[in-house]
Amino acid sequence: MKPIIQATQVQFNYGAQVVLSGVDLTIHPGEIIGLIGENGAGKTTLLNLLLGLRTVKQGQLTVFDQRPGSMISKQKIGSMLQGDLPIRGVTVKDMLELAAVQYPNALKPTDLLAELELTPLAKRRLNALSGGQLRRVTFALALIGNPDLLFLDEPTVGMDTNAQQAFWQRINALKAQGKTMIITSHYLPEIQAVADRICLLQKGQIAFQGTFQALQQQYQQVEITCQTALPAATFMDLPGVTAVTKTGLQLQISSEAGDATLGALVPFLAQLKQVAVKRESLADIFVHLTKGAVA
Ligand SMILES: Nc1ncnc2c1ncn2[C@@H]1O[C@H](COP(=O)(O)OP(=O)(O)OP(=O)(O)O)[C@@H](O)[C@H]1O
Numbered sequence: 001m002k003p004i005i006q007a008t009q010v011q012f013n014y015g016a017q018v019v020l021s022g023v024d025l026t027i028h029p030g031e032i033i034g035l036i037g038e039n040g041a042g043k044t045t046l047l048n049l050l051l052g053l054r055t056v057k058q059g060q061l062t063v064f065d066q067r068p069g070s071m072i073s074k075q076k077i078g079s080m081l082q083g084d085l086p087i088r089g090v091t092v093k094d095m096l097e098l099a100a101v102q103y104p105n106a107l108k109p110t111d112l113l114a115e116l117e118l119t120p121l122a123k124r125r126l127n128a129l130s131g132g133q134l135r136r137v138t139f140a141l142a143l144i145g146n147p148d149l150l151f152l153d154e155p156t157v158g159m160d161t162n163a164q165q166a167f168w169q170r171i172n173a174l175k176a177q178g179k180t181m182i183i184t185s186h187y188l189p190e191i192q193a194v195a196d197r198i199c200l201l202q203k204g205q206i207a208f209q210g211t212f213q214a215l216q217q218q219y220q221q222v223e224i225t226c227q228t229a230l231p232a233a234t235f236m237d238l239p240g241v242t243a244v245t246k247t248g249l250q251l252q253i254s255s256e257a258g259d260a261t262l263g264a265l266v267p268f269l270a271q272l273k274q275v276a277v278k279r280e281s282l283a284d285i286f287v288h289l290t291k292g293a294v295a
Helices: 042-050 069-074 091-098 108-117 133-144 162-178 188-194 210-218 258-271 284-291
Strands: 005-014 017-027 030-037 059-065 078-082 151-153 178-183 199-203 205-210 222-227 241-247 250-254 273-279
Touching: 005 151, 005 258, 017 042, 017 205, 030 042, 030 188, 042 059, 042 078, 042 151, 042 178, 069 078, 091 108, 091 133, 108 133, 133 151, 133 162, 162 188, 162 258, 199 210, 199 284, 205 210, 205 222, 210 284, 222 258, 250 258, 258 273
Parallel strands: 030 178, 030 199, 078 151, 151 178
Antiparallel strands: 005 017, 005 059, 199 205, 222 250, 222 273, 241 250
16 A cells, blocks of 8 residues: 655755654555654654645655645544644634635535534634634644545643544544544543554654554563562562562562563463563553653
């Protein structure tokens, strides 16, 4: 399948500050990419390059086989960027109608408002919306052109819990329709749940690209808990073990090589009860990978 986005050795700098370097990225139709990284890692800059708002300094970047910012790619992309402030004096419905005329396959504003449960806000001026309401309207603006490709930069910031749930339901529905998305978020459980692939940017470089499962496999930190009468010392020297604590019968083993440690526990299994293994979440792994790295 032909990729929608192809980045080869992309580099970008603001003056002397290199913000992105050596970025290779291929995104296929229907994929959801979770773009994560610390503050200042270069996520928004990458989205700006993909939108043609900034120009690549070195390397190649194509979107729908075109240079970023071309008319064809503009008509196929919907974006929700940080600090997006549409014209604030107009009403929600008028804003959507103004936006709709720019796209050949636009959705009907009233239908979209109904689908996103925004009809009660249709006649409200944008400057009379709360922060979370404005974010939801900005999402509607990203969808109005019925885009094939969506860039969503920290989309749920400011949304209340109900709005966030409705947002992720909508994202799953869009995924089912085959839309392609790049989503950045600092709420990593959201990214873990929705992304087909994670792309971790560190100081402007891609430090990891792949499924969450592949990241978990690469990062073998696990916590094993169980009940046993065996002394803690039995487990200290097993492969991968970094710490062992025991309180009463309750044993906790920390390991940096989960598969190796679990394998070495097999001979003891008859003496271990209620064994539980907790693998690291995306948020845990992110902390380990970025700890001490200042962007
Ligand atoms: N207009 C600009 N002029 C100069 N430097 C900039 C400009 N915009 C961003 N930068 C710098 O580029 C780097 C990358 O910024 P970017 O906004 O892409 O990071 P980010 O990963 O999106 O961060 P965050 O998670 O905080 O949104 C940062 O060091 C930032 O200070």
